[in-house]
Amino acid sequence: MNRYYANLGDVWKHLVLAELLALEPPKNYWETHAGSASYPLTHSPDRDYGVYRFLEHGDSVPELAESHYAAELRRLSGDGEALANYPGSALLTMHMLGKGAEYLLCDLDPESTASLRAAAAKLGLGEQERVRDADGMTTVLEEARRFEGDPGEVVVTIDPFEPFVVAGGASALEVAASLISGGFKVVYWYGYDAPEQRAYPIGMLREYARAAGSTVWCGDLMLTATAGQSEREVEALLAGTDGPGAGCGVICANFLPASNERCAALGEGLAKAWRDATLPNGSPGSLEFLAIGS
Numbered sequence: 001m002n003r004y005y006a007n008l009g010d011v012w013k014h015l016v017l018a019e020l021l022a023l024e025p026p027k028n029y030w031e032t033h034a035g036s037a038s039y040p041l042t043h044s045p046d047r048d049y050g051v052y053r054f055l056e057h058g059d060s061v062p063e064l065a066e067s068h069y070a071a072e073l074r075r076l077s078g079d080g081e082a083l084a085n086y087p088g089s090a091l092l093t094m095h096m097l098g099k100g101a102e103y104l105l106c107d108l109d110p111e112s113t114a115s116l117r118a119a120a121a122k123l124g125l126g127e128q129e130r131v132r133d134a135d136g137m138t139t140v141l142e143e144a145r146r147f148e149g150d151p152g153e154v155v156v157t158i159d160p161f162e163p164f165v166v167a168g169g170a171s172a173l174e175v176a177a178s179l180i181s182g183g184f185k186v187v188y189w190y191g192y193d194a195p196e197q198r199a200y201p202i203g204m205l206r207e208y209a210r211a212a213g214s215t216v217w218c219g220d221l222m223l224t225a226t227a228g229q230s231e232r233e234v235e236a237l238l239a240g241t242d243g244p245g246a247g248c249g250v251i252c253a254n255f256l257p258a259s260n261e262r263c264a265a266l267g268e269g270l271a272k273a274w275r276d277a278t279l280p281n282g283s284p285g286s287l288e289f290l291a292i293g294s
């Protein structure tokens with residue numbers, strides 16, 4: 001089950017994902033940790049700091065107002081109504097790509113997979129989807145090994161709970177490294193608890209990418225107030241909140257430089273829209289954005 005939906009981490013991940021899908025629509029979309037199709041959208045401190053802030057302040061920043069994510073949220077809420085259900089990454093993707101793509105969606109939670117099948121059927125995508133009640137890392141690696149098409153026509157989202165845990169043969173980071181080396185387009189999400197861990201996956205993933213002639217880009221959003229603080233100090237700063245940690249980011253591999261630049265503009269825009277934000281516990285919630293190219 002996913003209790004973090006519609007928080008800041010989701011907003012950043014989905015903002016980037018929607019943009020990349022629109023700019024470089026793939027023929028195949030695979031996801032290791034797909035979650036549920038959608039989640040009832042109600043206020044919580046975490047969601048107020050997440051998607052509700054985007055809905056209330058996004059329009060004042062042109063990059064965000066013109067984003068494909070904003071367009072999808074507007075389309076899903078319909079006629080200026082409040083958004084009733086927040087779409088997970090898989091539903092967002094199925095809405096955007098429709099019948100133009102084939103989907104492989106994995107999750108270990110049977111309620112989540114049932115919701116994905118039902119959502120796909122409702123969108124008329126029953127023929128296009130394969131939803132697997134299975135470990136996403138091994139399933140996607142196996143799929144990649146068997147895949148005979150152009151890996152540049154596959155987008156894989158890896159959104160791990162525990163990036164270093166080896167479930168069934170490979171950790172999420174190892175899966176990302178393997179797919180990046182193989183030329184697949186990857187969107188890999190990470191979070192971290194202390195500022196010294198900022199952007200930590202890029203070091204390892206960049207080495208794999210360089211060796212294979214692949215490209216990686218990292219977009220990282222860190223709470224400004226955590227800069228220079230230890231993990232313990234960050235914990236004190238965030239006491240009483242359910243997130244977001246010191247920061248989070250996405251690594252995007254094998255996308256075009258122009259698409260990465262567009263994502264960088266979205267990251268700058270998000271930092272602008274969060275400039276005077278406060279965290280659920282009243283601590284300063286402004287964000288600083290860092291982009292690292294390959």
Ligand SMILES: C[S@@+](CC[C@H](N)C(=O)[O-])C[C@H]1O[C@@H](n2cnc3c(N)ncnc32)[C@H](O)[C@@H]1O
Pocket residue numbers: 001002004010013032033034035036087088089090106107108109112134135136137159161167
């Ligand atoms: C944060 S949610 C996914 C959210 C979704 N990717 C999104 O962006 O809307 C994480 C999901 O991972 C699932 N999960 C945990 N371990 C898994 C594994 N080894 N393989 C597949 N799914 C897993 C959980 O059941 C949960 O639904």
